[in-house]
Amino acid sequence: MSVEATIAELVADALGLEPSEVGLDATSESLAEWDSLRHLDVVLAVEQRFGIALTPEDIARGRSVRLLAALVRDRGRGG
Amino acid sequence: MSTEVSVRALRDAAKDATARGHVGAALEALGALHDRHPEQTNFVARALRALADASGFGSSLLLHVLRTGTFEPLVPHVVVAAGIHGVIPSVTLGDFSVVDVALRSPDADAALEGAAVVLVATRLADFVDRADPESVQKARSRAVELATSLRVFRRRSTATVLVTGVRERAGDDDPGSAASAFDDALAAELATIPSTALVDLATSFEAARGSPIDEARAKETGFAYTPEGARRFASALARHLVPVGGRRAKVVVSDLDGTLWHGVLGEDGADGIVVTAAHRAYQLALREAAARGAMLAIASKNDASHALDVLGTHPQCVVRPPDFATTRIGWGSKATALREIAAELHVGVDTLLFVDDHPLERAEVKRALPGVHVLSWPDSVEGLAEALLMHPALPSGRTAEDAGRADLVRADVARSRAEAESESPETFLASLDLRLLREELDASNLGRAAQLTQKTNQFNLTTRRRNEAALEAFAEGGGLVRLYRVVDRFGDHGLVGLALVTVDGEVAELDTFLMSCRVLGRSAETAMLADLVERLRAVGVTRLRASYVPTERNGPCRMMLPLHGFRLLDEDDRGTWYEASLEDVPEAPPWFAGRDALGKSP
Numbered sequence: 001m002s003v004e005a006t007i008a009e010l011v012a013d014a015l016g017l018e019p020s021e022v023g024l025d026a027t028s029e030s031l032a033e034w035d036s037l038r039h040l041d042v043v044l045a046v047e048q049r050f051g052i053a054l055t056p057e058d059i060a061r062g063r064s065v066r067l068l069a070a071l072v073r074d075r076g077r078g079g
Numbered sequence: 080m081s082t083e084v085s086v087r088a089l090r091d092a093a094k095d096a097t098a099r100g101h102v103g104a105a106l107e108a109l110g111a112l113h114d115r116h117p118e119q120t121n122f123v124a125r126a127l128r129a130l131a132d133a134s135g136f137g138s139s140l141l142l143h144v145l146r147t148g149t150f151e152p153l154v155p156h157v158v159v160a161a162g163i164h165g166v167i168p169s170v171t172l173g174d175f176s177v178v179d180v181a182l183r184s185p186d187a188d189a190a191l192e193g194a195a196v197v198l199v200a201t202r203l204a205d206f207v208d209r210a211d212p213e214s215v216q217k218a219r220s221r222a223v224e225l226a227t228s229l230r231v232f233r234r235r236s237t238a239t240v241l242v243t244g245v246r247e248r249a250g251d252d253d254p255g256s257a258a259s260a261f262d263d264a265l266a267a268e269l270a271t272i273p274s275t276a277l278v279d280l281a282t283s284f285e286a287a288r289g290s291p292i293d294e295a296r297a298k299e300t301g302f303a304y305t306p307e308g309a310r311r312f313a314s315a316l317a318r319h320l321v322p323v324g325g326r327r328a329k330v331v332v333s334d335l336d337g338t339l340w341h342g343v344l345g346e347d348g349a350d351g352i353v354v355t356a357a358h359r360a361y362q363l364a365l366r367e368a369a370a371r372g373a374m375l376a377i378a379s380k381n382d383a384s385h386a387l388d389v390l391g392t393h394p395q396c397v398v399r400p401p402d403f404a405t406t407r408i409g410w411g412s413k414a415t416a417l418r419e420i421a422a423e424l425h426v427g428v429d430t431l432l433f434v435d436d437h438p439l440e441r442a443e444v445k446r447a448l449p450g451v452h453v454l455s456w457p458d459s460v461e462g463l464a465e466a467l468l469m470h471p472a473l474p475s476g477r478t479a480e481d482a483g484r485a486d487l488v489r490a491d492v493a494r495s496r497a498e499a500e501s502e503s504p505e506t507f508l509a510s511l512d513l514r515l516l517r518e519e520l521d522a523s524n525l526g527r528a529a530q531l532t533q534k535t536n537q538f539n540l541t542t543r544r545r546n547e548a549a550l551e552a553f554a555e556g557g558g559l560v561r562l563y564r565v566v567d568r569f570g571d572h573g574l575v576g577l578a579l580v581t582v583d584g585e586v587a588e589l590d591t592f593l594m595s596c597r598v599l600g601r602s603a604e605t606a607m608l609a610d611l612v613e614r615l616r617a618v619g620v621t622r623l624r625a626s627y628v629p630t631e632r633n634g635p636c637r638m639m640l641p642l643h644g645f646r647l648l649d650e651d652d653r654g655t656w657y658e659a660s661l662e663d664v665p666e667a668p669p670w671f672a673g674r675d676a677l678g679k680s681p
Binding site for chain 1: 083117118119120121122125149151152155293295296298299300302304305306309
């Protein structure tokens with residue numbers, strides 16, 4: 001499973017959606033449930049899964065599946 | 080990718096088992112996800128709720144959080160940390176930074192008024208700057224101010240109140256620190272407010288892998304925790320929620336090979352058994368658990384006499400056969416052993432905490448007996464002692480009676496022997512020299528009295544659970560509280576009976592009548608009721624009303640009221656109502672040695 005697909009499933013879990021409802025292009029704009037509080041749930045899960053620590057800037061910027069995947073790859077462990 | 084395969088398989092197993100109502104299998108899969116794949120917390124939280132809705136698993140708990148930070152991301156972690164042990168919190172949050180106003184004013188927060196448990200979650204930085212030269216004074220004042228708000232709240236609510244300690248790291252232990260000042264001052268205040276406790280985050284955080292707190296994150300988002308921090312916060316909180324939710328363990332059942340000692344007795348022989356430092360620490364932890372009020376038992380697949388011999392004579396063992404209330408050492412299944420242990424010790428299977436190094440044994444027990452607490456095996460046996468002592472279902476041993484439990488068990492064994500050797504039940508009862516002693520409710524027995532209402536299931540007419548605050552409120556509201564202690568020639572059974580009565584002129588109503596199963600079969604209930612009636616007569620009561628509310632466990636007292644002179648008034652799907660004229664209630668049985676035995680506790 002790609003990093004994007006893993007993250008999409010974690011986003012679905014955080015938002016209370018089925019994994020099929022969150023595509024690889026999902027963003028906090030495209031999904032109503034993805035508000036700033038749920039975003040913190042997503043951040044914690046992504047950090048835990050990939051063993052990385054995101055800075056407050058990362059958290060503010062990483063508001064889509066693809067942006068989070070880029071952050072994960074950037075930190076080295078990448079899936 | 081093996082991680083993905085494992086996560087997929089466990090998620091599917093959990094969903095599948097939930098759909099089929101297989102609680103044990105669902106919990107096994109969810110437990111594995113929680114232990115091995117911590118990023119799955121959101122999934123596990125939802126799955127636990129779905130399992131509860133589908134199968135009635137677990138008990139729910141209304142938890143309301145008053146907070147000064149962003150608490151929302153902690154909610155799924157809290158649900159899982161307690162839910163995996165059978166207590167599923169329904170969490171509501173108060174408005175940001177509305178704490179004292181909510182506590183002091185009954186109209187400020189409706190969800191607060193309806194909660195069973197209230198958590199006040201704050202951090203030191205929310206009310207004091209560590210760099211401020213006055214920080215210690217300010218921290219102390221804040222603790223006193225919060226305690227005052229809690230006292231106001233306590234006057235109108237009996238909800239259990241938990242407050243997060245603000246000690247988070249090593250430096251906070253310094254007695255001169257503001258964090259210590261706050262925690263110590265608050266702990267002193269809470270000791271005088273019933274049903275409150277400080278949640279010890281520092282001890283939980285100490286075990287964290289990496290830092291639990293991210294100050295930059297706290298400043299930017301209002302949320303202070305790393306994923307590890309969130310997990311550790313939740314497990315510290317679960318240690319309070321699980322007992323409050325009723326999921327306490329009364330017995331720790333331990334395996335032998337690989338658990339109590341290193342080596343397999345059947346293969347390595349007695350000489351091959353080694354008690355390593357880690358195993359010794361675990362044995363000491365078992366003794367600590369016993370000191371806190373748990374009984375100990377053994378369930379092992381071994382030759383019984385060989386195993387007991389090694390346990391009794393191995394020079395490195397620090398637990399010995401007399402430390403264990405009972406053992407099931409043989410070749411049957413562990414699930415059968417656990418069922419038999421529970422039956423022999425007169426406890427529910429769901430009050431057992433099972434410790435076994437073998438994953439297949441743990442899995443078998445989880446599937447066969449979903450109510451049993453199965454200790455999650457740590458990464459290595461070095462972590463076993465801590466895993467046991469930090470388990471949320473283990474008693475915290477706050478009451479003196481908890482600590483004396485091992486002595487009670489030994490006295491029981493002596494009694495059973497005397498019963499087996501006596502000619503008839505009547506001669507046995509007469510030979511016991513039974514006495515019923517009465518106690519008034521006070522600060523020293525309030526904890527045990529509340530515990531009786533929470534833990535007594537079999538001989539309990541109405542099963543109304545009350546915490547210390549609620550019991551105190553009942554007494555202060557004019558209700559009559561009678562506590563009974565039973566003593567015989569083998570020892571003191573301790574406080575084993577409780578009656579709560581409301582009086583309205585000539586008619587009284589029995590709100591609660593319960594008796595510990597420790598004294599079943601002695602007609603102690605007859606003696607207690609006779610004493611209660613004498614007291615009611617003295618205040619002009621002529622009639623006593625009572626009800627029997629059936630539950631899964633209280634069959635043993637179904638006929639108590641009819642057998643004690645009560646006649647049927649009414650019956651519906653909630654229960655059965657009775658009434659008795661006081662003169663129809665029988666006197667105490669003769670083996671409660673006459674009126675002289677009914678007296679005040681020394």
